[in-house]
Amino acid sequence: MSQPETLNQAFELGYTYTRSTGPVIGRFLTALKNRKIVGIKASDSRVIVPPMEYDPDTAEELSEFVDVGEQGEIVSFAWVKEPRESHPMQVPFAWAMIKLDGADVPMVHCVAAAAESDIATGARVRAVWADETIGFITDIRCFELV
Amino acid sequence: MSDEQDEITVINAPVYLKYNFTAGKAPARYLTQLKKGVLTGQRCPKCSAVYVPPRGSCASCGVATEEEVELSDKATVESFTIVSIPIPGNPIEPPFVVANLVLDGSNISLIHLLSECVNEDVHIGQRVQGVWNPESEWDYSMNNIRYFKPIDEPDVPVEKIGTLPVTGLEG
Amino acid sequence: MKDIAIVAYQQSDSVSDAGAVNEVELIMPVLARTFEQAGLNSAQDVDFVCSGSCDYLQGAAFAFVSGVDALGAVPPIKESHVEMDAAWALYESMLKIRMGHADSALIYGFGKSSPGDLPTVLSQQLDPYYLAPLWVDSISLAALQARLMLDKGLITERDMAEVVSRSRRNAMNNPHAQLSGDISVEDVLAEETFLSPLRKADCSPISDGASAMIIATVDQAKAWGLPYVVISGIDHCIETHNLGMRDLTDSVSTRMAANHAGMNAGKVDVAELYAPFSHQELILTRALGLDKETQVNPSGGVLAGNLMMASGLSRIGEVFNRIVKGEAQRGIAHATSGPCLQHNLVTVLEKGENA
Ligand SMILES: [Zn+2]
Numbered sequence: 001m002s003q004p005e006t007l008n009q010a011f012e013l014g015y016t017y018t019r020s021t022g023p024v025i026g027r028f029l030t031a032l033k034n035r036k037i038v039g040i041k042a043s044d045s046r047v048i049v050p051p052m053e054y055d056p057d058t059a060e061e062l063s064e065f066v067d068v069g070e071q072g073e074i075v076s077f078a079w080v081k082e083p084r085e086s087h088p089m090q091v092p093f094a095w096a097m098i099k100l101d102g103a104d105v106p107m108v109h110c111v112a113a114a115a116e117s118d119i120a121t122g123a124r125v126r127a128v129w130a131d132e133t134i135g136f137i138t139d140i141r142c143f144e145l146v
Numbered sequence: 147m148s149d150e151q152d153e154i155t156v157i158n159a160p161v162y163l164k165y166n167f168t169a170g171k172a173p174a175r176y177l178t179q180l181k182k183g184v185l186t187g188q189r190c191p192k193c194s195a196v197y198v199p200p201r202g203s204c205a206s207c208g209v210a211t212e213e214e215v216e217l218s219d220k221a222t223v224e225s226f227t228i229v230s231i232p233i234p235g236n237p238i239e240p241p242f243v244v245a246n247l248v249l250d251g252s253n254i255s256l257i258h259l260l261s262e263c264v265n266e267d268v269h270i271g272q273r274v275q276g277v278w279n280p281e282s283e284w285d286y287s288m289n290n291i292r293y294f295k296p297i298d299e300p301d302v303p304v305e306k307i308g309t310l311p312v313t314g315l316e317g
Numbered sequence: 318m319k320d321i322a323i324v325a326y327q328q329s330d331s332v333s334d335a336g337a338v339n340e341v342e343l344i345m346p347v348l349a350r351t352f353e354q355a356g357l358n359s360a361q362d363v364d365f366v367c368s369g370s371c372d373y374l375q376g377a378a379f380a381f382v383s384g385v386d387a388l389g390a391v392p393p394i395k396e397s398h399v400e401m402d403a404a405w406a407l408y409e410s411m412l413k414i415r416m417g418h419a420d421s422a423l424i425y426g427f428g429k430s431s432p433g434d435l436p437t438v439l440s441q442q443l444d445p446y447y448l449a450p451l452w453v454d455s456i457s458l459a460a461l462q463a464r465l466m467l468d469k470g471l472i473t474e475r476d477m478a479e480v481v482s483r484s485r486r487n488a489m490n491n492p493h494a495q496l497s498g499d500i501s502v503e504d505v506l507a508e509e510t511f512l513s514p515l516r517k518a519d520c521s522p523i524s525d526g527a528s529a530m531i532i533a534t535v536d537q538a539k540a541w542g543l544p545y546v547v548i549s550g551i552d553h554c555i556e557t558h559n560l561g562m563r564d565l566t567d568s569v570s571t572r573m574a575a576n577h578a579g580m581n582a583g584k585v586d587v588a589e590l591y592a593p594f595s596h597q598e599l600i601l602t603r604a605l606g607l608d609k610e611t612q613v614n615p616s617g618g619v620l621a622g623n624l625m626m627a628s629g630l631s632r633i634g635e636v637f638n639r640i641v642k643g644e645a646q647r648g649i650a651h652a653t654s655g656p657c658l659q660h661n662l663v664t665v666l667e668k669g670e671n672a
Contacts, residue, residue, distance in 0.1 A: 005178050006337050007169040007286055013376050015161040017445075021154055025446050029154040048562065050447045056557035076468065078460030079513035085164075086437050086452035095457045097465075097561060105561040108453060108461070116513055121468045135154035137450050159450055161441055165376035165432045170339025201386055203341045208359050208389025210345055 024053045027065060033135040037127065039068045039103050046104035050137075069101030070127040071146060076106075079116040088138060094119050098143060111143045118145060172202035175214065177286035183278065185217040187252045196252040199288075218250035218312050219276035221294060222302045225255075228265050243268050247294060251312030258288070262295035271307060273299035273315075320535040321414055322545035322669050325354040326634035328528040331495040331622025334431040335525035340370075340380050344427050344527045345387040351423070351529040355543060360388040363531060364419030366396045367410045369403030369426040370626045373438050384427060395419070402426060402591075403528065404629030404652030404662050408551060410532060420537045426627030427527035435523050435625070443656065444558055456520055458656045459594040460512045462565045467514055471566055472599050474514065478505035480595040481518045481620060488617025495522050495622035519595040521623035528627040530634055535669065545669040546640045550578030553652075553662035560657060568604040571651060571661040575605050578649075578663045585611045586645035589632035591653040593619055600658065601651060615639065629653065629662065636666050 021029055024040065028050050031038045040051030041064040049068050054061055077096040083089055088110050096119075097106035112128070113119045125143035133139040169177060172188060176199045179186040187196040188211035190204035196215050197204065204211050226245035243265050246255035260268060262277070276291040284290045302315055327350040335343060352358060360366050366388060370381045377383075381398050388394065395418075399405045403426025410422035430438075436454035443449045466472045479502050488497030500518075511517040538545035554570035554577075556563050563569075575581075588611050592598035598620075602613055616635040619628045629652025636648040647667045654660040 005174060007174050007177055009167045009169075011165055011167060011376070013163045013165065017159050017161060019157050019159050019445060021157060021446065026154045029157065029446075030152065033152070033154060048559070052559060052562075056559060056562050076461045076464040078457045078464060078515075079510070080457060081510075081512070084434065084437055084452070084454060086434075086440070087454075088451055095453060095461060097461055105559070107561055108448060108458075109451065121464070136157055137447055157446065159445060161449070163373070163376060163433060163438060163441070167376070167432055168336050170342050171337050172342070173339065174337050201341055201383065202339060203345055203386045204389075205386040206389060206391035208345070208348070208387055210342075 022053060024051050024062070027051070029135040029137075032137070032139040033133045035129050035133060035139075037068050037070055037100060039066050039100075040064060041066055047102060048105045049100055049103040049107050066102065068103045072098045072100035072103070072125060074111070074119065074121055074123045074125060075099050076121060077111065077119055079119070089142065093142070096125070096143065098125060109140060109143055111145070113145055170202055172200040172211070176200055180288065180290055181284055181286050183281065183284055183290065185219055185249060187215045187217050187249070189213040189215050195254065197254050198249055198252045198256060215251060216312070217252055218314065219278070219291065220297070220314055221247040221249045221274050221276075222307050222310065223260070223268065223270055223272040223274060224248050224307050225270060226260065226268050228268075241265055245294070247274060248308045248310070250310045250314050253308050255308070258291065259293040260295070261293040269301070271301035271304060273297050273302065318415060320547055321411055321532055322535050322538045322547045323530060323532050323633070323637045323666070324538050324541065324543040324545050325351050325531040326528070326637050327351040327354060328493050328627070328631050328634060329526040330493045331524040331526045331624055333495060333523060333525070335429055340383040340427060340429070341386045343429065343525070344384055344425060344529070347527045347529045348387055348423070348425060351531060355531045356541060357531070360390065360394050360423055361392075363421040363423045364395065365410055365413050365422040366394055367398065367406040367413075367422060367424050369399045369401050369406040369630065370428060371400055373433075373441070374435065374625055375429040375432045384425075402626050402629035402652050402654055404633060404664070405553070405654075407530065407532065407630060407633065407664075408553065408662065411548065411551060414532070414534060421531065421533035423529065423531050424630060425527060425529035426624070426630045428625035428627055429525045430523050430625050431525050439656075455656060456512050456515065458560065459520070459597070460515045462657045463514050463519070463594065463596040466566050466596050466600070469566060472596055474506065475502060476599060477519055477595040478502045480598045481505045484614060484617045484620040487615050488621035491616045491621060493526075493622065494617050495524055497617060497621055515594065521593040521619045524622045524624050526622070526624040526627060528624065528631045528634060530630060530637075538669070544641050546637045547667045547669045548664060549667045550580070550665040551662070552577035553660065555655070555660040558659070563657070563659075565657050566600065568600050568658050568661060571601055571658065571663060572604045574661050574663040575649065578665045580605065580649050580663060580665050583647050583667075585647060585649055587612045587615060587636055587639050587648035588651070589614055589616060589618065589635045589648070590651045591619055591629050591632050593623055593653070595620065597658055605649070612645075633664050633666070640666060640668050
């Protein structure tokens with residue numbers, strides 16, 4: 001039997017999805033386009049940001065939107081020393097769970113900081129808007145320390 | 147624009163993922179031989195079926211195929227279709243013929259193009275042979291064979307398609 | 318209801334890059350050993366086959382269909398597939414047997430994660446509007462979870478390092494392990510952080526490999542004359558996809574599944590837990606209320622080798638091996654899926670007559 005060579009081929013798979021937002025996610029993304037952040041009230045009145053369509057505990061359809069602040073507090077963070085190619089920032093940054101002012105449930109987004117030692121649980125952060133907002137989660141380019 | 151038109155109802159959320167594919171042992175052997183202009187199948191140790199391109203197992207018996215078998219570039223049309231609609235990204239102008247071809251010496255068909263033929267005359271059992279690109283262009287690719295074309299040999303009876311030895315119908 | 322038992326289990330080595338080995342070539346040797354262990358010839362000798370795999374891992378559409386080429390599916394067999402860990406293929410197979418549609422089943426799982434960037438690939442299983450477009454990778458989410466634990470004083474970095482050290486040492490007795498060695502807690506703590514607060518050692522490696530199992534009704538196992546281990550309970554529960562609404566410091570769904578599966582009906586000698594990150598082993602151990610009576614991850618767990626889509630089945634197989642060898646009478650196996658232990662399956666295993 002002949003000895004095979006090792007044959008490699010790099011390739012990229014592309015899935016060019018478009019997605020319908022539905023009314024709840026659409027409302028959130030429309031607000032982002034207008035540089036505002038909205039949440040939704042859960043069955044137990046907790047404010048969820050970004051808004052969910054149904055309450056995960058009761059399965060109740062949710063519809064009561066609430067404006068929340070663009071500032072908030074870091075609940076947890078992870079320091080990315082070496083960003084991956086797909087990451088929204090190509091310099092060291094943090095992923096964080098951020099509880100926005102007026103919200104009860106933290107959201108996950110990225111935080112710009114010069115060094116890991118600058119950031120801490122409980123630190124205050126503020127949304128940094130993209131130059132052009134289009135109605136997409138990356139309209140919030142990142143959060144920055146206040 | 148009214149507020150209503152500004153409502154977001156659809157997003158573009160493309161996903162691109164990068165990979166580095168490594169061919170398995172059996173396909174790598176096949177492609178290495180193909181670069182040398184040789185078509186190679188693998189024989190099942192249990193049922194003797196010859197697979198091309200080989201994937202490393204006999205799908206019927208579920209055992210590894212290891213014995214290599216050199217095949218002819220002559221083949222028999224097992225089935226075919228005439229493609230009349232353009233396929234995005236495909237440089238070939240329709241109409242063209244895509245066929246299931248069983249290489250002499252193998253038992254399983256592979257798919258390739260038929261050309262230098264009258265499309266309407268293509269038929270099951272027809273004898274064809276590979277038209278190779280110049281040797282200087284050979285790569286680890288089935289594109290080394292540009293297409294198959296009809297040859298002047300008698301048709302293979304339907305019941306014998308997929309059973310021919312490497313020497314063909316007469317052999 | 319027919320009692321169901323495991324009669325055979327085999328796993329490939331866990332390797333960082335299987336290289337020039339395609340799906341069939343990965344699975345076939347493992348299946349051959351599994352059939353041999355059960356004294357069977359091929360998939361023709363069982364009533365049902367179910368596999369677990371995920372085409373996104375290697376970026377090959379219908380890779381799971383290629384897997385079927387390893388089975389010998391002529392004449393046709395009854396076959397199914399889950400785009401999940403093969404532990405869930407076991408679950409489907411048990412339903413098939415319980416419904417009376419089969420008396421035996423072959424289950425296998427395989428994963429070739431090396432061709433892609435696994436943490437990035439896994440980011441695309443997240444919420445497609447809010448998280449996937451940010452490309453939050455699986456390690457980063459686990460790091461957020463670990464920080465919550467550390468900040469609340471529920472664990473220390475030393476606790477995490479102890480999990481790693483024990484895994485590496487236990488794995489020295491696991492011939493299929495990818496990472497093993499006499500590594501001390503201090504050795505682990507001396508390592509710099511990778512994705513703070515996680516060190517590389519806190520994260521399971523990227524692995525290629527496969528595992529396979531044969532189950533049957535106890536009657537069938539006895540007819541085959543094989544040592545068997547009874548699956549006395551199995552259940553799985555899932556939590557919301559919204560990470561912010563979960564208590565990430567606990568695993569409520571694991572506890573629920575374990576209760577439903579009857580874990581607490583007896584002593585648990587051994588537990589194999591699918592914890593891809595060191596702190597998650599601590600979450601699971603506490604969620605299940607395991608104490609010193611229970612040996613946790615004697616195989617080294619998935620920190621010693623993480624076969625995506627197969628390591629959940631392997632956890633069950635590892636417990637089967639210990640009970641068959643007489644090292645344990647009763648044990649539990651846990652499998653997980655999704656970010657930060659979102660979806661969890663618990664199996665309870667007990668010694669059969671011949672084992
Ligand atoms: Zn065969």
